[in-house]
Amino acid sequence: MPEPRPSVLFVCVHNAGRSQMAAAFLTHLSQGRVEVRSAGSAPADSVNPAAVQAMTEVGIDIAAETPKVLTTEAVQASDVVITMGCGDTCPVFPGKTYLDWTLEDPAGQGVEAVRPIRDQIEQHVRSLLSDLQPR
Template sequence: MAQRPTVLFVCVHNAGRSQMAAALLAHHAAGAVEVRSAGSEPAAAVNPAVREVMSEIGIDLSAEKPKRLTTDAVEASDVVITMGCGDACPVFPGKRYLDWELTDPAGRGVEDVRPIRDDIDARVRALLAELVPPIT
């Protein structure tokens, strides 16, 4: 793995799960990890409930836009984490692939999106501890 690992989060619309995961990892990693997100069928905008629950914890997604998944993005990443995008993600030898089964926040209100955010946060923190072990 590279000195500064690159993680790509992929979901269908890049409007919910992958946006939250990327923002949380970027926040917790504080520059130690390069973070990307993309979708196999990007939406027009980030889910408003997702923006709200992230704002509650001090992370602003108002400037984020869903991005289309590209082969180049996958190829440039050390770890690719899929979240319900099926077989849309190309597979390259030497990459680490994880599939996180998470509830899709699409069409859900803030009360239902908070536990999804918290689940993603716990997974992101565990991943970060693997990628960049704390200095003891």
């Protein structure tokens, strides 16, 4: 019987930049070994175009993603819940791992400002992935 896949939920207010980039990196780098979700408490209408461009530069296409609303069910279904330094309120359930990554908000910024945020997110995701791998 295969090991159940760990599941990770990335949360930020608008689910349009940081959480979308983090989810895309984890999906890409885990190659299906991790179940990935992202959501926001007040989702935007669309993903931040500068985030889309910054991710395209590293070969990951998030243009088709759409911001999703944060639900209690999504939190309950996740092993690890990661907020993106935006003080987002998230329901807390016992037995979950909660992390907060302090990252600058890319909203309203050009791709030049988003690139270093993207690179920080990639480093966080690589570290998270090594923590999630079975020993």
